[in-house]
């Protein structure tokens with residue numbers, strides 16, 4: 001017995017309508033499915049990289065011993081958003097320095113916020 005099915009599908013890659021012969025077919029052509037596979041792999045890679053980065057940056061106890069903090073660390077310390085910190089830098093509430101593309105903030109400048 002040969003099972004022969006036809007399913008109306010939309011190609012995941014190019015969006016064209018096509019007739020699939022197996023339930024698992026996602027693309028209209030071999031070319032599309034190869035492209036779709038590569039795209040998925042790339043997205044997976046990016047996703048893994050993002051997750052890895054998030055996992056590597058949990059609360060950092062070293063913060064307490066450092067004299068300079070990154071924007072990220074200041075966000076954690078103050079429970080404020082990145083943009084709030086940038087705004088505070090811009091209006092001069094916090095003084096920051098740029099090291100290449102990174103912005104660092106002296107910890108004492110955060111502490112001085114409370115000395116009013």
Ligand SMILES: [Zn+2]
Nearest residue numbers: 011014028032
């Ligand atoms: Zn296609």
